Amino acid sequence: MSERQNLQDQFLNTLRKEHVHCSVFLVNGIKLVGRIESFDQYMVLLRGNDQAVQAIFKHAISTISPAKQVAFGSREGGQASE
Numbered sequence: 001m002s003e004r005q006n007l008q009d010q011f012l013n014t015l016r017k018e019h020v021h022c023s024v025f026l027v028n029g030i031k032l033v034g035r036i037e038s039f040d041q042y043m044v045l046l047r048g049n050d051q052a053v054q055a056i057f058k059h060a061i062s063t064i065s066p067a068k069q070v071a072f073g074s075r076e077g078g079q080a081s082e
Helices: 007-017
Strands: 020-027 030-041 044-046 052-059 060-068
Touching: 007 030, 007 060, 030 052
Parallel strands: none
Antiparallel strands: 020 030, 020 060, 030 044, 044 052
């Protein structure tokens, strides 16, 4: 398996480590707001402003929009497309 982390994992991990507030839009149009607590291959755990944790299946997520600009990935050849 490649040692290079995929773009999705890099993005989610940066949001998690930096405790960035974000809006998570689901495919059915619902907007959830909070911080990424954890994630794996299938799910994202989102901690809301009320400190409740929601488990969201990745296939239900349309968009994740951070409240602030975040920098992630390596600058040395870490292009999204080759």
